[in-house]
Amino acid sequence: MTKPGFAWGCVADDFTGASDAASFWADAGMRVLLVNGIPSFDAGQLQGYDGVVIALKTRTAATDQAVSETLKSCRWLKAAGARQLFIKYCSTFDSTPKGNIGPILDAIMEEYELPYTILCPALPINGRTVKDGILYVNNIPLSESPMKNHPLTPMWDSRLKVLIEAQSKYPALELNSAALERPAELLQETVSCFNKLHKHFYLIPDYYLDAHASKIAELFGSLPVLSGGSGLMTCLAKRCLKQQNLPAHRGSAFPDGTKGGALLLAGSCSTATLDQIEDYKEKGNPWVQIHPEEWLNGRQTVESVMKVIRSHDHENVLVYSSAPAEDVRKAQEAGSAKVATALEQAMASLAAQARKEGTTRIIVAGGETSGAVTKALGFYSYTLGNSIAPGVPVLIPMDDPSLRLVLKSGNFGQTDFFTRAVEKTGIQ
Numbered sequence: 001m002t003k004p005g006f007a008w009g010c011v012a013d014d015f016t017g018a019s020d021a022a023s024f025w026a027d028a029g030m031r032v033l034l035v036n037g038i039p040s041f042d043a044g045q046l047q048g049y050d051g052v053v054i055a056l057k058t059r060t061a062a063t064d065q066a067v068s069e070t071l072k073s074c075r076w077l078k079a080a081g082a083r084q085l086f087i088k089y090c091s092t093f094d095s096t097p098k099g100n101i102g103p104i105l106d107a108i109m110e111e112y113e114l115p116y117t118i119l120c121p122a123l124p125i126n127g128r129t130v131k132d133g134i135l136y137v138n139n140i141p142l143s144e145s146p147m148k149n150h151p152l153t154p155m156w157d158s159r160l161k162v163l164i165e166a167q168s169k170y171p172a173l174e175l176n177s178a179a180l181e182r183p184a185e186l187l188q189e190t191v192s193c194f195n196k197l198h199k200h201f202y203l204i205p206d207y208y209l210d211a212h213a214s215k216i217a218e219l220f221g222s223l224p225v226l227s228g229g230s231g232l233m234t235c236l237a238k239r240c241l242k243q244q245n246l247p248a249h250r251g252s253a254f255p256d257g258t259k260g261g262a263l264l265l266a267g268s269c270s271t272a273t274l275d276q277i278e279d280y281k282e283k284g285n286p287w288v289q290i291h292p293e294e295w296l297n298g299r300q301t302v303e304s305v306m307k308v309i310r311s312h313d314h315e316n317v318l319v320y321s322s323a324p325a326e327d328v329r330k331a332q333e334a335g336s337a338k339v340a341t342a343l344e345q346a347m348a349s350l351a352a353q354a355r356k357e358g359t360t361r362i363i364v365a366g367g368e369t370s371g372a373v374t375k376a377l378g379f380y381s382y383t384l385g386n387s388i389a390p391g392v393p394v395l396i397p398m399d400d401p402s403l404r405l406v407l408k409s410g411n412f413g414q415t416d417f418f419t420r421a422v423e424k425t426g427i428q
Contacts (some may be wrong), residue, residue, distance in 0.1 A: 005081020007240040008051040011073040012088035013066070013100070014367035015374050016409040017230075018055030019384075020391035021088045024233030025051045026384045029241055029248025034382040034395065036374050038073050041381075043080035050240060052077060057371040058104075059094055060152045066100040067107045074108060084224060086236070090367075091121045091128035091229035092142060092411065093135060093163055094153040101227075102167030108225055109170070109200045116191070116200065118220050119160055119172065120228030122207035125390045126412060128229060129208035133174040134158045136208075137411075146271040152340065152368075160204045172202040180205055180215050187219065207231060230391055256385040256394045257427040258404050260360030261314035264418055265347045266322045267369030268410025276365065277320050280418040286312045290321040292339050295346055302349045306357075309350075314359050316422050319350060322365070344368055348376035355403070361425045363406040363418065370407035379403075388421045389413040 008025070012018035015036060022034045030050040038054060046052060054073045058066035074085055087105060095101045109117060122130045127138035137145035141158035148155055157163055161172040173194050179187060194201060205216050217235035220226065226236075241248055264280070266273055281287050288308045294300040309317045321343045351362050351373045362377075364370045377397075382405070385394030392412050395405040404425040414420065 005083060006046060006049050006052060007082075007244065008084050008086060008236065009074070009077030009080070009082030010051065010053040010086040010088050011070055011077070012053060012055050013059040013070075013090070014057055015055040015370040016367040016392075016407050016412075017059075017088050017090060018053045019382075019393055019395060019407050020230045020409060020412070021086070021233055022051070022053040022384055023387050023391055023393035024230045025053075025237045026393065027387060028234045028237035030237045032384060034384065036380045036382075038069065038076055039080075039380075046080055050246070051237070052080070052082065053088075055371070055374075057368070058100060059090070059367065061100065063099045063103050067103050070104045071107055071111060074111070084222075084226070086233075087117075087225065087227040088230065089121065089227070090409065090411075091123040091126060091231065092137060092145075092147050092155065093121045093160065094147075094150070094155075095163070095167060096153055097156065097166045099167045102164050102169075105202070105227055106169050106200070112224060114200070114223075114225055115195050116203055117223060117225045117227055118203045118205060118216070119164060120205060120207060120216060120226070120232055121160070122212075123229045123231040123391070124208065124210060125231075128231070130160065130204070130206055131208045132176050132206065133161055133204055135160055135163075151269060164202055164204075168202070170200040170202065171198055172204050175203055175205045177206040177208075177212065180212065180219070184219060254383065254385065254396045254401050256404070256424055258360050258402060258425065259427050260358060260402075262316045262361035262363060262422050262425065263309065263314065263351065263354045263359045264316070264318040264363045264365075264422070265351060265369060265373065266318065266320035266365040267343055267347055268366030269322050270410030272413060273322050273365045273410045275415050276413060276417045277318065277322055279415050280318050283419065285316055285318060285418075287318040287320065290319060290343065290346055292321065292343060295321075296339070296342055302346070302353060305350060306353055309354060310357075314354065314357065318418065319347070321346065340368065344372035348372040352376040360402055361404045361406075361422070363421045363425070365408050365413075365417075366410045374405070374407070377403075377405075386424075388424050389417060392417075394425060
């Protein structure tokens with residue numbers, strides 16, 4: 001007989017990361033609730049869920065704030081009955097040399113007096129793999145990939161040990177694929193010896209084959225706290241359901257499609273999103289580009305963009321501020337934080353106004369943009385529909401099941417992602 005509560009609580013550093021994690025759990029058969037921000041409702045409302053995912057907006061927040069909000073979320077989840085915790089960050093380990101991943105995990109290990117946890121950002125289905133401790137993006141070392149030009153978290157090294165030790169108080173131990181295949185007792189002896197030298201530390205397992213996920217879950221799936229991308233989520237969910245002898249639940253009580261127009265908003269500057277924007281435009285769909293300098297000086301406004309959206313009867317208009325890295329750097333001459341905040345608020349205001357005017361489908365590219373949009377819409381808990389792409393589910397607000405949200409990390413999705421999302425969320 002299992003204990004009261006739920007198996008897994010997850011804290012993600014942005015909304016798209018949270019929906020990504022929740023989708024992998026849901027696709028594997030767990031009943032999942034996705035919540036935007038630290039919940040204010042009573043934990044009694046969680047009855048029947050196997051996992052609860054809290055979406056924060058801490059990826060590029062001030063480090064003290066990021067640590068504080070993550071700890072508060074973990075405490076809420078544990079008090080609500082979570083038996084294990086998963087700290088979710090991007091599969092490209094988005095952070096600066098000062099944080100925030102390291103400081104957050106340091107604080108959690110100290111809070112719960114844990115000797116170690118794992119760092120496992122890999123997500124092979126989306127081209128993120130770890131081999132010999134090096135993080136690759138589509139077979140390119142992280143610091144040589146387009147992530148080297150990220151405007152907020154440019155990735156300056158590819159070795160996870162180097163990245164975490166630059167921002168953490170504690171060391172890391174790499175476990176390559178050969179180490180993972182050693183007998184469990186020998187591997188545990190290696191970990192125990194390292195523990196004698198270090199009160200707290202990180203384990204970095206290789207994960208470049210699908211079989212590695214099962215092995216990592218087998219070896220470390222019972223740890224009180226795990227961390228990484230969503231690559232482990234499926235194995236952890238299946239392990240959870242098997243241990244509790246629970247049936248797998250699939251799909252939502254609501255259909256993926258709904259009546260009404262769609263608004264597409266893109267704030268990510270990732271190569272994947274830029275390609276998706278061009279694909280959507282080349283197919284003859286309506287679009288508007290927001291130029292940072294024009295928005296900041298008032299030549300572009302919510303009303304001027306809404307006029308274009310209305311001229312197309314709120315049907316499938318793409319609004320984007322995404323631009324190549326060099327253009328972003330030029331725009332940031334006004335101050336990177338000021339520009340980023342202005343563009344996020346622009347997208348949020350457009351989403352809120354479009355919803356007020358009857359738009360029922362909102363599709364967003366970019367984690368920071370998605371966080372601002374969901375906050376502006378005012379919904380805080382979601383059930384999950386099917387996925388448009390790996391890690392990108394259809395979201396249905398619990399308080400308004402007529403609305404469909406699709407929120408994707410900038411790096412996720414096929415080239416024709418926007419077309420797929422419009423078709424999937426509509427009723428033919």
